[in-house]
Amino acid sequence: MGNFLRSSAVVIIIVSTVVLQVLLTRYFPRLLLDLPLISVLYLTISKESLLWTIFSGTAVGFLQDSLSPGPLGMNGFAKISVGCLAYMANCIIAIDRVATRWGMLFVSSLLAAFTFLMLRVLFLDRHETMDGSRILLSALVNACAGLLLFYLFDKISRPDE
Numbered sequence: 001m002g003n004f005l006r007s008s009a010v011v012i013i014i015v016s017t018v019v020l021q022v023l024l025t026r027y028f029p030r031l032l033l034d035l036p037l038i039s040v041l042y043l044t045i046s047k048e049s050l051l052w053t054i055f056s057g058t059a060v061g062f063l064q065d066s067l068s069p070g071p072l073g074m075n076g077f078a079k080i081s082v083g084c085l086a087y088m089a090n091c092i093i094a095i096d097r098v099a100t101r102w103g104m105l106f107v108s109s110l111l112a113a114f115t116f117l118m119l120r121v122l123f124l125d126r127h128e129t130m131d132g133s134r135i136l137l138s139a140l141v142n143a144c145a146g147l148l149l150f151y152l153f154d155k156i157s158r159p160d161e
Helices: 002-027 035-047 050-067 074-092 098-124 132-157
Strands: none
Touching: 002 035, 002 050, 002 132, 035 050, 035 074, 035 098, 035 132, 050 074, 074 098, 098 132
């Protein structure tokens, strides 16, 4: 029964972050927060399985792409690639302290923004400028909000501990 509740909590985390992100970006188009990325990073750290990272990144990215007006597949690829890098970092460094989690969230947010920007430039043939201060501010917001959400996700997915 406990395994079913944890699996249900994971599904609730994935769906709620994606739906909330889509709703927030519809009303606040310049939103700096990336809730689906934070959920993928949390699931990567908590499950510690590369296959699970690929599955959760694919599910979150596909859900986000299907609910948003952008092209299908770009968010999924960005989430999978950043999630796999976070998995490899978690294998080398124990990401269980607040400082290491904050650093991982900050660097992952930067990498996700650069990956998404490069995909738009390379595959959609768009000529875009990179707003470095906005990307840094977004990484700071994601890192700070991610720490709070990691704590909340821990309480949701592991209530018995």
